[in-house]
Amino acid sequence: MSAFALGPALLFCPADRPERFGKALVRSDAVILDLEDAVAPAAKQAARGALIDAHVDPERVIVRVNSVGSADFESDIATLSQTDFRTIMLAKAESAKKIARIDARFDIVALCETAKGVVASEKIAGLENVVALMWGAEDLVASLGGTSSRTAKGRYRDVARAARSRVLLAAAAAGKAAIDAVHLDIADEAGLAREAADAAASGFAATACIHPGQVETIRAAYRPDPKDLAWARGVLAAADGQPGVFSHGGRMVDEPVLRHARTLVARDQAG
Numbered sequence: 001m002s003a004f005a006l007g008p009a010l011l012f013c014p015a016d017r018p019e020r021f022g023k024a025l026v027r028s029d030a031v032i033l034d035l036e037d038a039v040a041p042a043a044k045q046a047a048r049g050a051l052i053d054a055h056v057d058p059e060r061v062i063v064r065v066n067s068v069g070s071a072d073f074e075s076d077i078a079t080l081s082q083t084d085f086r087t088i089m090l091a092k093a094e095s096a097k098k099i100a101r102i103d104a105r106f107d108i109v110a111l112c113e114t115a116k117g118v119v120a121s122e123k124i125a126g127l128e129n130v131v132a133l134m135w136g137a138e139d140l141v142a143s144l145g146g147t148s149s150r151t152a153k154g155r156y157r158d159v160a161r162a163a164r165s166r167v168l169l170a171a172a173a174a175g176k177a178a179i180d181a182v183h184l185d186i187a188d189e190a191g192l193a194r195e196a197a198d199a200a201a202s203g204f205a206a207t208a209c210i211h212p213g214q215v216e217t218i219r220a221a222y223r224p225d226p227k228d229l230a231w232a233r234g235v236l237a238a239a240d241g242q243p244g245v246f247s248h249g250g251r252m253v254d255e256p257v258l259r260h261a262r263t264l265v266a267r268d269q270a271g
Helices: 018-026 041-053 069-081 096-100 115-119 121-125 137-143 157-174 190-202 212-222 226-239 256-269
Strands: 007-016 028-033 062-064 087-090 107-112 128-136 175-182 208-209 246-248 251-253
Touching: 007 212, 018 028, 018 041, 018 115, 041 157, 062 208, 069 087, 087 157, 096 121, 107 115, 107 121, 107 157, 115 121, 115 157, 121 128, 121 157, 121 190, 128 157, 137 157, 157 175, 190 208, 190 212, 208 212, 226 246, 226 251, 226 256, 251 256
Parallel strands: 007 028, 007 208, 028 062, 062 087, 087 107, 107 128, 128 175, 175 208
Antiparallel strands: 246 251
16 A cells, blocks of 8 residues: 555645644644635635745645646645645546646645546556545535535435545555545534544545544544454464464454454554
8 A cells, every 4th residue: 555644634724824734733643734725816825925934844744736737736836846845635636647747746645526536536546646545525516516415414425425435446456545535514523433434444544624623533433443453463363373264253264354453453553
């Protein structure tokens, strides 16, 4: 898999609010400084200036830039070339050919958030300069001509779930990390916990969020349950010296099961 390891809780922060940069980094695992949707057109120039003047750890920062081919994208890249920030999140990633031509100094998190982007996610994931994929629900549904990514009960509609799965599979097939979309309902802690737990169990490397209050919920979801961790350590210990498939605790254990166990132990060590 990719060496991308900034998760599990990635916090968005508007790039035109420099007074929040340091606080956001303290309260999360990494920060996504946003030059796109979070910043009004009239404030984008000031936001770029704030990035030039920022004094934060560039190793823990991703900068979301505007879509490739736009005038704002060119200005964003010109600005970042004057800084130490070298990981960008590309909004509305759709064209593998265009992404491949982006300045090689930058590692790219491709945000597949339109119908074209999701369909092209396999090609995008295969690019050398792409280190991770993320998907986005609201722009996706807008690109389809829809009006809502969720049902009245707060669950994703089937088309959003299909896109989420496709981006995750594309990332994994290319050995890259996948980042799950934000949960916009800040008050819905139970819904966020449910989705983050599913993301961790499914293989996402991180979940993005929009409020500091969501960070610990995401961290807890990615943290292995003590019972699961005890099982993982037990089955790995039992595997020592086994020639192949064996039984442990009444359950058949083969290599895929051992890989699940290794992932749980690795997450505990990373946390």
